[in-house]
Amino acid sequence: MSRPNSSTDVEQFLQRGGLAAEIVELPVEVHSVEAAARAVDVESDRIVKSVLFFVAEKPVLALGNGSERIDRSALAMHFSVPVQHVRLADREEVLAETGYEAGAVPPVGHEKPLTTVFDRGLRSHDVVYAGGGSNRTLLRIRVCDLLRSADAVEMDLMTTPIKDLE
Numbered sequence: 651m652s653r654p655n656s657s658t659d660v661e662q663f664l665q666r667g668g669l670a671a672e673i674v675e676l677p678v679e680v681h682s683v684e685a686a687a688r689a690v691d692v693e694s695d696r697i698v699k700s701v702l703f704f705v706a707e708k709p710v711l712a713l714g715n716g717s718e719r720i721d722r723s724a725l726a727m728h729f730s731v732p733v734q735h736v737r738l739a740d741r742e743e744v745l746a747e748t749g750y751e752a753g754a755v756p757p758v759g760h761e762k763p764l765t766t767v768f769d770r771g772l773r774s775h776d777v778v779y780a781g782g783g784s785n786r787t788l789l790r791i792r793v794c795d796l797l798r799s800a801d802a803v804e805m806d807l808m809t810t811p812i813k814d815l816e
Contacts, residue, residue: 663759
């Protein structure tokens, strides 16, 4: 790959799929869920984290809300493997598997097809924001369109809210 994918690649994916989602250009770079939520003036639970794990050495993209942690044990149970066989991908693996840099990974439109799991708690929102392919963009998408276009399996994926752990 000569360059990481960008928000332009996400836009092209949306157009090919006929999705009524949009790329939101941000005035500043965002490097955290909190910064992304502030940039679009929403609560952090409406920011979708796209986190790549390896489950028994197979890539799995987990989509969860920004105010809670993704529960590795939930992934292990869902895929019937010991929790020790679930690990977070490193930056190089994220780029190799998704085509996007860590921190900018959209929930759809990846370099390779990915097994994707979706926290069912996200259904409490009509519209969410997710990585838009760069740290200056977010993808604004209806949850029903996200679920359909990601071809994701719904499950209970989240654990203790992050603020409760601090």
